[in-house]
Amino acid sequence: MKDLSELDFPETVRYTEDHEWAAVDGEVVRIGVSDYAQDQLGDIVYVEMPEIGDIFEKGDEFGTLESVKAVSEIYMPVGGEVVAVNEVLVDTPELINQDPYGAWIVEIRATDVGEYDELMSAEDYIEMLRG
Amino acid sequence: MDESRTTPLHRWHLEHGANMARFGGYDMPLWYPAGARAEHLAVIEAAGIFDTSHMAVLGLRGDGARDLLQRSFTKDLDRCQGRDKGPLPVGRGVYGVFLAADGTVIDDAIVYRLDQAAWMVVVNAGMGALVGGHLERQGGAGVRITDYSDRLGKMDLQGPLAARILAAVLHDPGPVLAGMRYFSCKGGFGEIQTPMPVRLRDGTPLLLSRTGYTGEFGFELFVAGDRIEPLWQTVLAAGRDLGLLPCGLAARDSLRTGAVLPLSHQDIGPWPFVNNPWLFALPWGDGGKGFSKDFLGAQALRDDPGDAFTLPFAGFDPRKITVGKDTFVTDLRGDTIGQVLTCVTDMAIDRVGAIIVSKATPPAAGRPADFKPRGLSCGFIKVNRPLAIGDVVVITDGRRRIRVEIRNDIRPHRSARHPITSML
Numbered sequence: 080m081k082d083l084s085e086l087d088f089p090e091t092v093r094y095t096e097d098h099e100w101a102a103v104d105g106e107v108v109r110i111g112v113s114d115y116a117q118d119q120l121g122d123i124v125y126v127e128m129p130e131i132g133d134i135f136e137k138g139d140e141f142g143t144l145e146s147v148k149a150v151s152e153i154y155m156p157v158g159g160e161v162v163a164v165n166e167v168l169v170d171t172p173e174l175i176n177q178d179p180y181g182a183w184i185v186e187i188r189a190t191d192v193g194e195y196d197e198l199m200s201a202e203d204y205i206e207m208l209r210g
Numbered sequence: 211m212d213e214s215r216t217t218p219l220h221r222w223h224l225e226h227g228a229n230m231a232r233f234g235g236y237d238m239p240l241w242y243p244a245g246a247r248a249e250h251l252a253v254i255e256a257a258g259i260f261d262t263s264h265m266a267v268l269g270l271r272g273d274g275a276r277d278l279l280q281r282s283f284t285k286d287l288d289r290c291q292g293r294d295k296g297p298l299p300v301g302r303g304v305y306g307v308f309l310a311a312d313g314t315v316i317d318d319a320i321v322y323r324l325d326q327a328a329w330m331v332v333v334n335a336g337m338g339a340l341v342g343g344h345l346e347r348q349g350g351a352g353v354r355i356t357d358y359s360d361r362l363g364k365m366d367l368q369g370p371l372a373a374r375i376l377a378a379v380l381h382d383p384g385p386v387l388a389g390m391r392y393f394s395c396k397g398g399f400g401e402i403q404t405p406m407p408v409r410l411r412d413g414t415p416l417l418l419s420r421t422g423y424t425g426e427f428g429f430e431l432f433v434a435g436d437r438i439e440p441l442w443q444t445v446l447a448a449g450r451d452l453g454l455l456p457c458g459l460a461a462r463d464s465l466r467t468g469a470v471l472p473l474s475h476q477d478i479g480p481w482p483f484v485n486n487p488w489l490f491a492l493p494w495g496d497g498g499k500g501f502s503k504d505f506l507g508a509q510a511l512r513d514d515p516g517d518a519f520t521l522p523f524a525g526f527d528p529r530k531i532t533v534g535k536d537t538f539v540t541d542l543r544g545d546t547i548g549q550v551l552t553c554v555t556d557m558a559i560d561r562v563g564a565i566i567v568s569k570a571t572p573p574a575a576g577r578p579a580d581f582k583p584r585g586l587s588c589g590f591i592k593v594n595r596p597l598a599i600g601d602v603v604v605i606t607d608g609r610r611r612i613r614v615e616i617r618n619d620i621r622p623h624r625s626a627r628h629p630i631t632s633m634l
Binding site for chain 2: 150173
């Protein structure tokens, strides 16, 4: 397992306590999992994703990541409707390990973009990980 | 929780970025930076090394040792070799289990005959004192039991290139590897000695066994505890250009499961050793009826075989469940029929039409040219009824429900039994 100092936490996205990241563009929010999450999980071998049009509230489980170690649920950082899923991950789930901030999982149209502002900054997230 | 024990390679694991976890009381590597998938595939296609210094090793010496093993170990050491069931010769080992009087499993083991009256018993991590104590209680004159667990280092070198890598580090490898059969051993160190010495090029004596826990061709290497780190580094250097990777327990678990090998205390344990895929560990008499010897636990297996059935399974994609107290097996109607013992993903295999294909499957046996396996979930279930090969059941953690197929085998085209002449 890597030391926190070896992991990448860009300041251009925001983070949840469950280790998802979210990036906002207008009312569309792109969602993935943090470098810390992928490092903890180990090799990801399968990603279960929702369907376009599915509607979730903030905190809802919207999919699972299957790693060599375990099955992990992933949760919505903000509520909204799924407008895109990253189909590339169906055949190459390892992209989440290789590039966790490039390998987004879903894009949603946020019900309330204000929820994005409540997420943690990189600084706050690192602080939380340090415990 | 009490503090984890460590192997002599612990510092090396930490310095090389291993993701560590507690296993069998030891702090062990789960995977290294290459990742468990790459490590699993390296053992199928090239080779991998595993720190197995956490395993426990007992020595049994004296005229009474054979008799003690005959009374307490499931294999019949007088009738276990080849089709004609000859006695276990010097320099050979055999897999079996130690049972309690009620037919439940204390631990599984490989018993090696080092010499006429010297035996080596390799059991699981942290089990040396328990199995040693059990054997002491079985008693018998003329046997001395020694627990070497804390004095030796052990590593497994597994994969189709294992013999080529080993040949590069051994002194005079030709005679050592010539005709070295599956489940044979040579060499020794300290008090653990077979008739034929084996040395590394730097003179380090070692015991070499053509065995492993991956289903793939390879060896287990035993040395004195202070020699394991130099040996590990030497083997790693010899295999670097051949695709050799250091491998952690995650790859070991997925490889052994795909090879239908049990994990002691998880797939076999405190329930009767019956109705499972590993009954070859019992001393079947002629025609497979009855036992060829009496041993501790035999009466219980005959009288009360129980109603639990342990079976291998494979899924239809990589999805698995994390085994816990809330995981169980249901039939297709949703009725609970048992529990999940092991569930992992074998990352070298996938389904191609009606068959399971491995990265090691020859094209003529069905591997497509562009085969890129996604992996298949697989493992073992213990259910309350017999099931047929091909039956489909559901494993669930209460949230996901995954359909899996009962199998008699999981990962095809394994290399463990390939003749050594074809691997050099």
